[in-house]
Amino acid sequence: MAHADKSAPSNPVAAFFKIEGTAIALVFALLVILFMLTAPRAFLGYRVYMSFMANVPPPMIIALGLTLVVVAGEMDLSFPSVVAFASYVFCILYQDYNWTWLALIAALATGTVMGFINGLVVTKLGIPSLIATLAMLFLWGGLLTVISNGASLAIPQIVGDPIQVVFAGRLGPLPVQFFWALGVAVLVWMILNRHRFGESLLFIGDSLKVAKVVGIPIEREKIKLFTLMGLLSAFAGVLLTLETTTYFAQAGMGYLLIVVAAVFIGGTSIFGGSGKIVGTVFGSLIVAIIEAGLVASGVAGFWTRFYIGLVFIVSVTMNAAIEDPDKVPLLKDLRARVKRY
Amino acid sequence: MSSQATSNQATPSTPIVRLENVGKQYGKVVSLKNVTLEIGSNEIVGLIGDNGAGKSTLIKVLTGVEPPSSGTLYVRGQKIDAASYTVKEAHKLRIETVYQDSSLGEKQPLWRNFFVGRPLTNRLGFIDVKAEKRVADQIMRSTIGFRGVGISVDTPVSRLSGGERQGVAIGRAMHFDSDLIVLDEPTVALALKEVQKVLDFIRSIKAGGRSCIYIEHNIHHVHEVCDRLVVMDRGEVALDAPTSSMTYIELTDFLMSLHSRRPAAGASH
Numbered sequence A: 001m002a003h004a005d006k007s008a009p010s011n012p013v014a015a016f017f018k019i020e021g022t023a024i025a026l027v028f029a030l031l032v033i034l035f036m037l038t039a040p041r042a043f044l045g046y047r048v049y050m051s052f053m054a055n056v057p058p059p060m061i062i063a064l065g066l067t068l069v070v071v072a073g074e075m076d077l078s079f080p081s082v083v084a085f086a087s088y089v090f091c092i093l094y095q096d097y098n099w100t101w102l103a104l105i106a107a108l109a110t111g112t113v114m115g116f117i118n119g120l121v122v123t124k125l126g127i128p129s130l131i132a133t134l135a136m137l138f139l140w141g142g143l144l145t146v147i148s149n150g151a152s153l154a155i156p157q158i159v160g161d162p163i164q165v166v167f168a169g170r171l172g173p174l175p176v177q178f179f180w181a182l183g184v185a186v187l188v189w190m191i192l193n194r195h196r197f198g199e200s201l202l203f204i205g206d207s208l209k210v211a212k213v214v215g216i217p218i219e220r221e222k223i224k225l226f227t228l229m230g231l232l233s234a235f236a237g238v239l240l241t242l243e244t245t246t247y248f249a250q251a252g253m254g255y256l257l258i259v260v261a262a263v264f265i266g267g268t269s270i271f272g273g274s275g276k277i278v279g280t281v282f283g284s285l286i287v288a289i290i291e292a293g294l295v296a297s298g299v300a301g302f303w304t305r306f307y308i309g310l311v312f313i314v315s316v317t318m319n320a321a322i323e324d325p326d327k328v329p330l331l332k333d334l335r336a337r338v339k340r341y
Numbered sequence B: 001m002s003s004q005a006t007s008n009q010a011t012p013s014t015p016i017v018r019l020e021n022v023g024k025q026y027g028k029v030v031s032l033k034n035v036t037l038e039i040g041s042n043e044i045v046g047l048i049g050d051n052g053a054g055k056s057t058l059i060k061v062l063t064g065v066e067p068p069s070s071g072t073l074y075v076r077g078q079k080i081d082a083a084s085y086t087v088k089e090a091h092k093l094r095i096e097t098v099y100q101d102s103s104l105g106e107k108q109p110l111w112r113n114f115f116v117g118r119p120l121t122n123r124l125g126f127i128d129v130k131a132e133k134r135v136a137d138q139i140m141r142s143t144i145g146f147r148g149v150g151i152s153v154d155t156p157v158s159r160l161s162g163g164e165r166q167g168v169a170i171g172r173a174m175h176f177d178s179d180l181i182v183l184d185e186p187t188v189a190l191a192l193k194e195v196q197k198v199l200d201f202i203r204s205i206k207a208g209g210r211s212c213i214y215i216e217h218n219i220h221h222v223h224e225v226c227d228r229l230v231v232m233d234r235g236e237v238a239l240d241a242p243t244s245s246m247t248y249i250e251l252t253d254f255l256m257s258l259h260s261r262r263p264a265a266g267a268s269h
């Protein structure tokens, strides 16, 4: 029995669910079918999917970055402020100086520097990242309010500009940003599973002591990690701005909880040392489709969070059960009982 | 014999490593006091001493895991800058270590554990997973001799037994084949047959013209394979002598005399 565990699962169904992301993709498919039944008018048409594909990329890109952070056993809660900051930098440079591509570069650079500073605060001051980045969420957010004077910006004239077409245009009916998000997903998957940086993150999250004795430069890799997270958050901020053609200070705040939820719904463990990129992609889709689907089904808005919570619990439990049913005490009990009788 | 030396300054007479008056303190705990020690080329040195004598600490300082609090370290005659000395640097200087505590990532598959820290990558840093798995598989079959039921290169370390883990760590050290191989209690979790394999490995280190530091509580094994014995006692080197100068009985008598001096030292506080 113990030895059977070590070999590849012989059961084809079990083998199927061991493939990264299949289970969570199934949850997503079930939700789509469910909404087709409860809101056929919306979900049998294509429009709801188009607006969905237009809105999901920013939180998905942030969630992809956050997955890497969680793999390393760290947390980053500062991204809403980075999103807003990048959005502001882009908007103001476009509005006041008519910069487009340079504004993009400036916005990405701003996020990268903010991420780098987050990394320094975590590693050099030795503050646990959950706390450090929570502080940075306030700090960056406060700084932005001061700089922007609390104002909001609108840049509707950017529609049709090449930069808007490239990042938020439509390929036929399909929102381009969705392909950017998928591109980021592929890249992040490659980094985590095929690049030496990803391997460093896996071992750092697994055990700092082991990472140290195998010669991983822990501090440097962590700084790189938070820097990358800053860059991705900034990119998300720019995509958001190009889609909505506005900047407002609370722009990123709405993402805070859903991004964290998307990572864990996707099956990445909070204990670090492993991460599921495909899971995060579907986790982001699930969170977004629940929001869209419940509204279309006529469920009162405040039920949305209730259902996200419900799907959250179910998904996380399911992820644990697929890895090892004995990890879920309830299932372990049930299995033991079934065997006894 | 000198053909093994990869460093240009090294001549057969320069020791591979030399510690000079090295001290190490953890807060108020003094783990090493003024340790001066040389490991020559093609030498198997047995490092013995009580629990807590400072053997593992010495190894950690030597291999870049912990910086020394005082003293100097030389590798092939070259002074090492303590501030920039890391495990990575030690690997580059061809020093390989099997640490006493696990140095394997529990959740990671075996193949990653073999190559972590120095993966086979292309110029962009992407890992050649196929090549790593193939080599890891070879190491598992030939060197460690895993006939383990259902263990493959994809098995995570958390599913291995203590001895199997030790085997992976030793297999890794054997693969990277350095000039100095440090083994900190490598036989602890091993069955009799596997212990013989480790002893054979140490003999092959000698035969291959390389050096080894072998930490072991089983005095019999140490006496059997080592050229030189270094006994540590409460952070200091209490004895440093060729194995041929002492019989097994004399050695155990010496170690017992250290034990009997210990309560007296404790009482003087």
Ligand SMILES: Nc1ncnc2c1ncn2[C@@H]1O[C@H](COP(=O)(O)OP(=O)(O)OP(=O)(O)O)[C@@H](O)[C@H]1O
Pocket (backbone or CB within 6 Å): B026, B029, B030, B031, B049, B050, B051, B052, B053, B054, B055, B056, B057, B058, B100
């Ligand atoms: N990280 C640490 N922090 C504080 N004290 C430490 C640390 N590591 C080791 N020590 C202390 O240093 C002393 C030497 O420890 P060390 O691990 O070198 O002993 P050892 O000779 O390897 O013993 P053993 O044979 O049991 O492995 C011990 O008293 C130990 O408590």
Ligand SMILES: [Mg+2]
Pocket (backbone or CB within 6 Å): B055, B056, B057, B100, B184
């Ligand atoms: Mg020890």
